[in-house]
Amino acid sequence: MKFLADRTLGKLAKGLRMLGYDTLYYRGEDIHQLIHLARQEDRILLTRNTKLALRRPKDRIITITEDSPSRQLKEVVQKETLSLGEEKLYTRCLLCNDPIDAIPREEAEGKVPDFIFHQQKDFFRCPRCERIYWQGSHLTHMNEKVKELIENFKYLKSKI
Ligand SMILES: [Zn+2]
Numbered sequence: 412m413k414f415l416a417d418r419t420l421g422k423l424a425k426g427l428r429m430l431g432y433d434t435l436y437y438r439g440e441d442i443h444q445l446i447h448l449a450r451q452e453d454r455i456l457l458t459r460n461t462k463l464a465l466r467r468p469k470d471r472i473i474t475i476t477e478d479s480p481s482r483q484l485k486e487v488v489q490k491e492t493l494s495l496g497e498e499k500l501y502t503r504c505l506l507c508n509d510p511i512d513a514i515p516r517e518e519a520e521g522k523v524p525d526f527i528f529h530q531q532k533d534f535f536r537c538p539r540c541e542r543i544y545w546q547g548s549h550l551t552h553m554n555e556k557v558k559e560l561i562e563n564f565k566y567l568k569s570k571i
Contacts, residue, residue: 412491415454417445422480422553423457427487428508429557431499435508446470457487481556488560495564500557501544504537511535511544519543 414434416424424436435454437445442460446467449456456463456472464472473490477483488495504511512535519534522543531545 412493413452413454414487415445415449415452415456417456417458417460419459420457420475420483423475423483423487424508425505426480426484426553426557428503428505429500429553430484430488430493430495430560431502432493433503433508455491481553484553484556485560488564495561497561500561501535501546504540504542504544506542507537507539509537509539511537514543519545 412432414424414427414432416427416434416436418436418438418440421436421438424434427434435448435452437448439445442463445456445458448454449470449472456470457475458464458472459475461474464470464474473487475483475486477486487493502510514534514536516532516534518536519531520528523531523534523545527545531547533545535544536542537544
Protein backbone atom coordinates (compact mmCIF):
# COMPACT_ATOMS: atom_id res chain seq x y z
CA MET A 412 0.00 0.00 0.00
CA LYS A 413 1.49 3.32 -1.12
CA PHE A 414 0.46 6.87 -0.36
CA LEU A 415 0.65 10.33 -1.81
CA ALA A 416 0.22 13.23 0.61
CA ASP A 417 -0.81 16.64 -0.67
CA ARG A 418 0.98 19.87 0.28
CA THR A 419 -0.94 20.33 3.53
CA LEU A 420 0.15 16.97 4.94
CA GLY A 421 3.94 17.00 5.08
CA LYS A 422 4.15 15.85 8.69
CA LEU A 423 1.68 13.06 8.10
CA ALA A 424 3.88 11.89 5.21
CA LYS A 425 6.86 11.67 7.58
CA GLY A 426 4.75 9.76 10.10
CA LEU A 427 3.77 7.20 7.49
CA ARG A 428 7.40 6.83 6.41
CA MET A 429 8.26 6.27 10.05
CA LEU A 430 5.80 3.38 10.02
CA GLY A 431 7.56 2.07 6.94
CA TYR A 432 5.00 3.05 4.31
CA ASP A 433 6.09 4.31 0.92
CA THR A 434 4.71 7.86 0.96
CA LEU A 435 5.34 10.64 -1.53
CA TYR A 436 4.82 14.24 -0.59
CA TYR A 437 3.55 16.54 -3.35
CA ARG A 438 4.43 20.15 -2.65
CA GLY A 439 2.74 21.63 -5.70
CA GLU A 440 -0.70 23.17 -5.99
CA ASP A 441 -1.81 21.56 -9.23
CA ILE A 442 -4.66 19.21 -8.35
CA HIS A 443 -4.70 17.58 -11.80
CA GLN A 444 -1.04 16.73 -11.48
CA LEU A 445 -1.64 15.41 -7.97
CA ILE A 446 -4.39 13.07 -9.18
CA HIS A 447 -2.34 12.04 -12.19
CA LEU A 448 0.61 11.11 -9.97
CA ALA A 449 -1.60 9.08 -7.63
CA ARG A 450 -3.07 7.14 -10.58
CA GLN A 451 0.21 6.65 -12.33
CA GLU A 452 1.92 5.19 -9.29
CA ASP A 453 -1.17 3.53 -7.85
CA ARG A 454 -1.06 5.52 -4.63
CA ILE A 455 -3.81 6.36 -2.18
CA LEU A 456 -4.24 10.10 -2.14
CA LEU A 457 -4.30 11.83 1.23
CA THR A 458 -5.78 15.30 1.30
CA ARG A 459 -7.53 17.78 3.56
CA ASN A 460 -9.51 19.05 0.58
CA THR A 461 -13.01 17.79 1.40
CA LYS A 462 -14.31 18.38 -2.14
CA LEU A 463 -11.77 16.23 -3.90
CA ALA A 464 -13.18 12.83 -2.93
CA LEU A 465 -16.68 13.94 -3.96
CA ARG A 466 -15.51 15.15 -7.34
CA ARG A 467 -13.38 12.08 -8.00
CA PRO A 468 -15.39 9.10 -6.80
CA LYS A 469 -13.35 6.64 -8.84
CA ASP A 470 -10.02 7.55 -7.28
CA ARG A 471 -8.78 6.23 -3.97
CA ILE A 472 -8.79 9.31 -1.80
CA ILE A 473 -8.74 9.58 1.96
CA THR A 474 -10.02 12.88 3.30
CA ILE A 475 -8.15 13.77 6.45
CA THR A 476 -10.27 15.59 9.01
CA GLU A 477 -7.93 15.79 12.01
CA ASP A 478 -5.64 18.77 12.59
CA SER A 479 -2.73 17.36 14.53
CA PRO A 480 -0.26 15.20 12.59
CA SER A 481 -0.31 12.39 15.15
CA ARG A 482 -4.11 12.20 15.01
CA GLN A 483 -3.98 12.32 11.24
CA LEU A 484 -1.69 9.33 11.33
CA LYS A 485 -4.11 7.47 13.55
CA GLU A 486 -6.91 8.42 11.16
CA VAL A 487 -5.11 6.83 8.19
CA VAL A 488 -4.23 3.73 10.20
CA GLN A 489 -7.89 3.31 11.16
CA LYS A 490 -9.47 4.17 7.82
CA GLU A 491 -7.11 1.97 5.85
CA THR A 492 -6.77 -0.65 8.60
CA LEU A 493 -3.03 -0.57 8.10
CA SER A 494 -1.04 -3.33 9.62
CA LEU A 495 1.66 -1.98 11.87
CA GLY A 496 4.80 -3.76 12.85
CA GLU A 497 7.95 -2.91 14.70
CA GLU A 498 9.91 -4.68 12.00
CA LYS A 499 8.80 -2.01 9.53
CA LEU A 500 9.71 0.90 11.79
CA TYR A 501 12.74 2.93 10.77
CA THR A 502 13.13 1.28 7.39
CA ARG A 503 12.69 4.42 5.31
CA CYS A 504 14.37 7.83 5.09
CA LEU A 505 12.01 10.41 6.55
CA LEU A 506 13.16 13.04 4.09
CA CYS A 507 13.48 11.10 0.83
CA ASN A 508 11.11 8.17 1.36
CA ASP A 509 13.84 5.79 0.14
CA PRO A 510 14.37 2.49 1.98
CA ILE A 511 17.48 2.83 4.15
CA ASP A 512 20.30 0.25 4.16
CA ALA A 513 22.19 -1.26 7.05
CA ILE A 514 25.85 -0.18 6.96
CA PRO A 515 28.93 -1.54 8.70
CA ARG A 516 29.32 0.18 12.05
CA GLU A 517 32.73 1.65 11.14
CA GLU A 518 31.18 3.66 8.34
CA ALA A 519 29.14 5.69 10.82
CA GLU A 520 32.20 6.72 12.83
CA GLY A 521 32.81 10.45 12.61
CA LYS A 522 29.48 10.96 10.88
CA VAL A 523 27.33 10.72 13.98
CA PRO A 524 28.01 12.27 17.41
CA ASP A 525 30.66 10.27 19.32
CA PHE A 526 28.38 9.30 22.18
CA ILE A 527 25.85 7.93 19.71
CA PHE A 528 28.54 5.93 17.97
CA HIS A 529 29.55 4.34 21.28
CA GLN A 530 25.97 3.76 22.37
CA GLN A 531 24.61 2.19 19.21
CA LYS A 532 25.33 -1.09 17.47
CA ASP A 533 23.41 -0.74 14.22
CA PHE A 534 23.46 2.08 11.73
CA PHE A 535 21.55 2.66 8.50
CA ARG A 536 22.04 5.05 5.61
CA CYS A 537 19.75 6.61 3.06
CA PRO A 538 21.16 5.85 -0.42
CA ARG A 539 19.86 9.18 -1.71
CA CYS A 540 20.72 11.85 0.87
CA GLU A 541 23.29 9.75 2.82
CA ARG A 542 21.73 10.73 6.11
CA ILE A 543 22.60 8.19 8.82
CA TYR A 544 19.94 6.68 11.04
CA TRP A 545 20.03 4.61 14.20
CA GLN A 546 17.43 3.38 16.66
CA GLY A 547 16.21 6.52 18.36
CA SER A 548 17.42 8.94 15.72
CA HIS A 549 13.79 9.53 14.83
CA LEU A 550 13.15 10.72 18.38
CA THR A 551 10.49 13.33 18.06
CA HIS A 552 7.03 13.95 19.34
CA MET A 553 5.76 12.00 16.34
CA ASN A 554 7.98 9.07 17.25
CA GLU A 555 6.31 8.83 20.64
CA LYS A 556 2.91 8.84 18.97
CA VAL A 557 4.00 6.18 16.51
CA LYS A 558 5.11 3.98 19.39
CA GLU A 559 1.78 4.53 21.11
CA LEU A 560 -0.05 3.52 17.94
CA ILE A 561 1.93 0.31 17.69
CA GLU A 562 1.40 -0.51 21.35
CA ASN A 563 -2.36 0.02 21.01
CA PHE A 564 -2.39 -2.03 17.86
CA LYS A 565 -0.65 -4.95 19.61
CA TYR A 566 -3.14 -4.68 22.44
CA LEU A 567 -6.09 -4.78 20.04
CA LYS A 568 -4.64 -7.78 18.23
CA SER A 569 -4.11 -9.68 21.45
CA LYS A 570 -7.78 -9.17 22.30
CA ILE A 571 -9.08 -10.67 19.05
ZN1 LIG B 1 17.26 10.43 2.48
